[in-house]
Amino acid sequence: MELFKGVHQIKLPLPGKETSSVNIYIIEGNSGNLMIDTGWNTTESFNTLAQEMKASGFALKDITHIAVTHIHPDHLGLAGKIATLVGAKVFVSDIEYSLLDSRYTHPDELLGQMSAFLAANGVPDWELKMLTEASLSLHNGVYPLTQAQLLKPGDRISIEPFQFQAVLTPGHTRGHLCFYEPAKKYLFTGDHILAETAPIICYHPQSSENPLGDYVTSVNTLSELEVRFILPGHGPVFSGMGPKIDNILQVHNDMIMKIQQLMGVDTKTGYELARVLPWLIDGEPVDYDKLKPVDKRQAVLETLAYLQFLVAENKGKRIDEPEKVTYWLGA
Numbered sequence: 384m385e386l387f388k389g390v391h392q393i394k395l396p397l398p399g400k401e402t403s404s405v406n407i408y409i410i411e412g413n414s415g416n417l418m419i420d421t422g423w424n425t426t427e428s429f430n431t432l433a434q435e436m437k438a439s440g441f442a443l444k445d446i447t448h449i450a451v452t453h454i455h456p457d458h459l460g461l462a463g464k465i466a467t468l469v470g471a472k473v474f475v476s477d478i479e480y481s482l483l484d485s486r487y488t489h490p491d492e493l494l495g496q497m498s499a500f501l502a503a504n505g506v507p508d509w510e511l512k513m514l515t516e517a518s519l520s521l522h523n524g525v526y527p528l529t530q531a532q533l534l535k536p537g538d539r540i541s542i543e544p545f546q547f548q549a550v551l552t553p554g555h556t557r558g559h560l561c562f563y564e565p566a567k568k569y570l571f572t573g574d575h576i577l578a579e580t581a582p583i584i585c586y587h588p589q590s591s592e593n594p595l596g597d598y599v600t601s602v603n604t605l606s607e608l609e610v611r612f613i614l615p616g617h618g619p620v621f622s623g624m625g626p627k628i629d630n631i632l633q634v635h636n637d638m639i640m641k642i643q644q645l646m647g648v649d650t651k652t653g654y655e656l657a658r659v660l661p662w663l664i665d666g667e668p669v670d671y672d673k674l675k676p677v678d679k680r681q682a683v684l685e686t687l688a689y690l691q692f693l694v695a696e697n698k699g700k701r702i703d704e705p706e707k708v709t710y711w712l713g714a
Contacts, residue, residue: 385439386620387612389545390569393435395422397457398524405457406616407432408571409439412542415447418471419562419571420616424460424526432461444469450540450547451475452573453556454483456524458616463528474540476551477533478558482589487525494519496588501680503708504687505652514683517676534560547571552605554598555582557590561605568611576602576627578618581634585684586691595635595692602628635689642689643698643712650702650709653687660686 385391389411394404410417422428433443449471451459459475466473485493498515506514534540536551540562547562552575562571574582575598584595591597610624621627638660645659658671662682671682690710693699699712 386614387567387569390614391439391441392614392620393432393439395428395431395435395457396425398423398425398427404617406614406618408614409436409441409446410542410545410547412447412545415542416441416445417448417450417540417542417545417547418446418465419450420452420458420573421449421461421465423457423524424464425524429461429464446471448540448542449473450560450562450571451479452561452571452575452616453559454479454486454525455556455574456521458573459528460524461526463526466528466530467526473528473531474534474549475528475531476549476558476560477535478551478553479556479560480531480533480558482557483528486589487522488527490519490522493588500588501654501683503706504683505654505707505709506683507654510679513676514680517680550605550608552601553591554584554594554601557594557597563608563610565609568609569614570605570608570610570612570624571614573616576605576613576624576631577615578613578621578627580618581631583681583685584635584688585681586687587684590688593691593695595688596695599632599635602631639689639693642686642693646710646712648713650711652707652709653690654683656690656710657683657686 391409393407395407397403397405405422407422408419422432446465446469449462451462462473465471494515501514502511534549536549538549540547545564547564550561550563552559552561555574559573559575561575584598586594606625606628612620612622613624614620662669694701699710702709
């Protein structure tokens with residue numbers, strides 16, 4: 384579907400989520416074409432991509448450049464395969480690329496780090512292995528990417544008549560990029576700003592020490608850009624970035640208030656707090672015990688991101704004991 388002159392959108396399926404999709408964009412240039420994000424590395428996703436590209440007047444061989452917002456499978460997944468098949472250049476944040484090998488190719492060390500991390504943050508022995516390995520199946524969602532052009536903030540990708548500036552927007556991932564086209568005032572936001580939900584922010588072995596703080600800083604930086612349309616990685620294209628940022632930050636502030644109410648006067652681990660917080664799956668409230676393992680782990684890591692934020696804001700204290708980390712928000 385052509386959204387604007389030279390800007391096409393394709394929606395690709397997400398495994399196990401019949402009502403969800405990821406947005407892929409194809410930018411039509413004078414002497415080449417740019418794909419922004421690529422979808423999951425599955426047969427269904429690849430076939431859908433080929434079919435939808437054909438319906439829009441493209442073939443896979445027409446793609447000369449691929450820009451990746453971040454390295455989650457629904458955004459990076461097919462980049463390596465497309466590059467292998469047609470020789471397209473792949474552009475990705477230098478920060479994200481540095482994490483690829485340990486996350487997808489040789490994950491044993493990261494699995495060990497995650498196990499120790501979850502245990503220190505209160506996950507009990509009986510649940511530890513299940514949560515540690517909850518996302519192992521995601522590894523097949525990324526086709527190996529052996530070569531890429533590494534982007535730093537401010538770097539540009541030229542697909543005449545378009546010029547895309549890489550904007551570092553950490554939070555959802557450590558090296559997440561948005562791509563800004565200043566002449567048209569288009570902003571491709573990946574998972575950083577979405578129309579219908581607030582992005583997931585987690586604290587874990589590959590994140591910064593304060594990912595939610597990074598997110599708040601980076602969305603405030605984006606608010607300084609002049610933007611006509613936001614083209615996100617999921618959901619509809621929209622305008623009005625300022626009010627949307629305010630709405631997203633309010634969602635996070637509401638969660639912080641719930642955490643402050645539930646913490647009480649004693650110390651708690653991230654796991655203990657995650658078990659009593661309200662969680663939403665597809666818009667419906669779900670108790671922690673009824674979550675799938677991957678969602679349980681996400682709940683713990685999200686909770687920790689909020690706690691780390693409160694510590695950084697001098698609204699709480701982190702207590703590092705030899706085998707356990709707890710948090711205290713005061714009386």
